Amino acid sequence: MKQLFLTALAAILLAAPAAAEGPEALDARAKEAKAKEAKAVIKRLATGLQTELKAAKTERGPGGAVKVCQQLAPQIAAELKEETGWEIRRTALKVRNPKNRPRPQELQVLKAYAARAARGEALAEMETAQVEVRGGERGVHFMKAIPVQEACLGCHGSELAPGVAEALSAAYPEDQAVGFAEGDLRGAFSLFKPLAATE
Ligand code: HEC
Incomplete structure (x- = not known):
């Protein structure tokens, strides 16, 4: 009898999450599924920028590379959006281009990353997925911290090239x-992709 009761209880408990899948469970699933996709898009933008920067520096010198950086980031971002549906931008607490200034939600995340970095947390672990509604469209907003590497110092360091x-x-x-x-926190990638109604 007791066994039967336990079996029945287990069945109810196991079935419960699926039966009661509310908006929160749906959001959690969407975030998990999309984070992987977002990270692959980030990798492509980061690699694309670094490759082109290296080539430009060799061909035109660091001054010329500034121009490449200015035109290239938005160009690669537009190509990625066309191909993957992800809108991707870079933002930071201290920006070079005023167009890259953080939006309110991005600002919150950037401040949280800065606080975590100040406590000694590794930047490589800092990423955030949120389900947001933008212009009436439900979608995933993904952010990932960008660390300053040696290769960035010529244009973002204390002694410019x-x-x-x-x-x-x-x-x-x-x-x-x-x-x-x-090793400083330079900023973050910020991505958004609308979700299909079933996601
Ligand atoms: C050749 C110079 C150059 C190098 C090297 C360089 N950057 Fe930049 N960076 C720029 C320019 C120019 C912009 C402004 C781009 C724009 O107009 O959107 C910029 C913008 C950014 C932004 C967007 C936020 C803002 O400040 O407007 C981030 C984030 C960034 N750089 C990170 C890096 C990182 C990380 C590295 C090293 C891996 C790096 N940069 C190397 C020139 C450079």
Whole structure:
């Protein structure tokens, strides 16, 4: 009798989550499924930028590479959106291009990353998936922290590469994105993709 009762109880408990799958469970599943996709898109933007930057630096010098960076990031982002449906941008607490200033939700996440970094947490672990409604469309908003690497210092460090300071002040009179050291939090990738009605 007791056995029967336990079996019945187990069946009810096991069935419960599926039967009662509410918006929260749906959101959790969507976030998990989309985070993987978002990370693959980020990898493509990061790799694309780094490859082109290296080539540009060799061909045109660091000053010329500034121009490449200016045109390339939005261009690769547009191509990725076309191909994958993910809208991707880079943002930061201190920006070079005012267009990259954080939106309120991004600002919250960036501040949380900065606080975690100040406590000694590794930037590599900082990523956030949220389900958001934008313009009436339910979608996944994914963010991932961007660390400063050695290769970034010529354009974001304390001592800029020759020719870079001039190119930067000409193109970005309000530039705040200098003075970083290797390992600092530079900013974050921020992605959004609408979900299908069944996701
Ligand atoms: C050749 C110079 C150059 C190098 C090297 C460089 N950047 Fe930048 N970075 C720029 C320019 C120019 C912009 C502004 C792009 C724009 O107009 O959107 C920028 C913008 C950014 C932004 C967007 C937020 C903002 O400040 O506007 C991030 C994030 C960023 N860079 C991270 C990095 C990281 C990480 C590295 C190293 C892996 C790096 N950059 C290397 C020139 C450079």
